[in-house]
Amino acid sequence: MTEHTLTVAGVAVDPRHWIGGERVASAGTFTDVSPIDGRALGEIARGTPAEAAAAVAAAKAAFPAWAATSRAERARILHAIADGVEKRLEELAIVETTDNGALLRSHRRGVMPRVAHNFRFFADWSLTLDHEDFETRGHTNHVSWDPAGPCVLITPWNAPLMLATWKIAPALAAGNTVVLKPAEWSPLTASLLADIAAEAGLPAGVLNVVQGYGSEIGDALTSHPDVRRISFTGSVPTARRIAASAAPHLTPLSLELGGKSPLLVFADADLDLAVDLAVEQYDNAGQVCLAATRILVEETVAEEFTRRFVAKAGALVQGDPREEATDIGPTIHPRQLEKIDGFVRRAVEAGARVVIGGHRVDERSYAPTLLTEVAQDSEIVQEEVFGPVLTLQTFADEDEAVRLADDTRFGLAATLVTGDRERADRVTGRLTAGTVWVNCFFVRDLKAPFGGSRHSGVGREGGTWSFDFYCDLKNTVTAPKGWNDHG
Known part of the structure; x- marks a missing residue:
């Protein structure tokens, strides 16, 4: 030393x-x-x-x-x-x-x-x-x-x-x-x-x-x-x-x-799986660019989904990140905590309803929060919070789900939960995102391309895509003749 x-x-x-x-x-x-x-x-x-x-x-x-x-x-x-x-x-x-x-x-x-x-x-x-x-x-x-x-x-x-x-x-x-x-x-x-x-x-x-x-x-x-x-x-x-x-x-x-990724839950989905994936978005106190912070649920199952979500989220342990039992640690900095709180306060003033959370736990942490009754063009739906704050909206059919999912300036990731393979193929093909997860979340292989569309980024990294960026690619073209061969 x-x-x-x-x-x-x-x-x-x-x-x-x-x-x-x-x-x-x-x-x-x-x-x-x-x-x-x-x-x-x-x-x-x-x-x-x-x-x-x-x-x-x-x-x-x-x-x-x-x-x-x-x-x-x-x-x-x-x-x-x-x-x-x-x-x-x-x-x-x-x-x-x-x-x-x-x-x-x-x-x-x-x-x-x-x-x-x-x-x-x-x-x-x-x-x-x-x-x-x-x-x-x-x-x-x-x-x-x-x-x-x-x-x-x-x-x-x-x-x-x-x-x-x-x-x-x-x-x-x-x-x-x-x-x-x-x-x-x-x-x-x-x-x-x-x-x-x-x-x-x-x-x-x-x-x-x-x-x-x-x-x-x-x-x-x-x-x-x-x-x-x-x-x-x-x-x-x-x-x-x-x-x-x-x-x-x-x-x-x-x-x-940045990202403002959607999590689409269809009525044919395994709701327990959907809830598990939704609650997982609170990982790292919500400070994850890939987090699916906009939960979009088919309206026929929205009430049941919300009930199960509240129960699951309510079991999360917030506290010292060094403790094995802790699920959510502190926010990185008081400035970030103030930013998160400002987003929620403005959303509530604009008419959002707080289902859970919506407040600081102390001077270092923010409670896991779920907001409903939010307008698609509102700040809380359109801008990245980078904290443990999710919104929940409902949709009537596949077309509306895709329209809501793609209606931001971002395109980093999307998560889809459905029991219908054909629907999964149709919807993933229509979504604008660098990564789409179907019935899973945060499964990443370094061989795969990673990056965002629109305002979520420029370029892709992973596997050969990383080397395409970090290298100057050269093509050498050689003629079949012109050599002085001496045996």
Whole structure:
């Protein structure tokens, strides 16, 4: 441990940036606060444009050697990083829970194992990248995936390490170098990842971590002429600013943005399953971009669905996310809590009826909430709340269900519950969404494309789609003659 080290839940964390294989301090800091109890966890290096520029320079300097490293060697190092994640899984889990308030049991059993899997999957997938050569009038076409260059990755606070490595792993496997800017409300596990990567043998400058406020360093990163790719997960307004910043250099963007996803429940559905899926939308205190926050129920079963939903939701345990019995932890930040409460208060003023919840539990948490009697064009139906707030509307038939489901500016995901296979095929074919789940929720395979339509994003990631983004695809066309063959 050094004089700079913080101790968070018994784990040593360095609060400085990681640039060019070294820890770098800033003149200023910002306070990282735990949403669990409001306790200050420590002072974190507050990046400036100078540190942002230094990180891009380090990534640029490290790029030629890393790009020239064989796919097999890059994959070996990524697997070593995964080994390091698994070795420190408990530490990563408790630090992230302390930092962002998500359930410790989820971090232990699902999130951190997925972090390791991200590295293993993309390491292995990079070795399979291949397109069969084909001929054009006797000429041979050969497709290759070439490393693009330094990548800026900007990640959110709701699943910090998992969503960061969902970007970092394919970027590194592709032969790129990375500058990661983690969310200022949950920066700690990004710092631990830098340590793990260095211990795994990742060369200096290949992964850099710059902490701070997007308003202060974001433009310095996204407008930099040496950056070849930008990937961002977050809000639509921030995405617009990033796109404007990247535009002068035509830097390619991958944007995974907000959602206002529907959950459609038809009368022929297994209602117990439908209720289970609906209550699951309160996961992570509703702070999930994919959450199906608009529940649409066929009117003939709406009353029974609501009765069962209220009973199921009423059994949820809200409290300390470190406790095994807790189902819903705190909201990430008082500012977010105020935002959630504002949405609900305005909805009620506009005529919405509160079925359950509708209030703060304390200064850190919001009660699981269900609102009915909401207009389709109302703010609560059209805008992302990012909290444990669901709305319930009814529909008369399939056409109305699809019309209501698609009537927002978003298109990230949709969930459909029905006992009729033909109906499932018809409805999924009509819905506008990057992912549609039928009689299930949150089943994700890294081989599948992931992303949103309309205002929910630009591009797709996962499997080869990730490498299509993080690489420059090249087609080499070779003539059948012109060679000086000497036997």
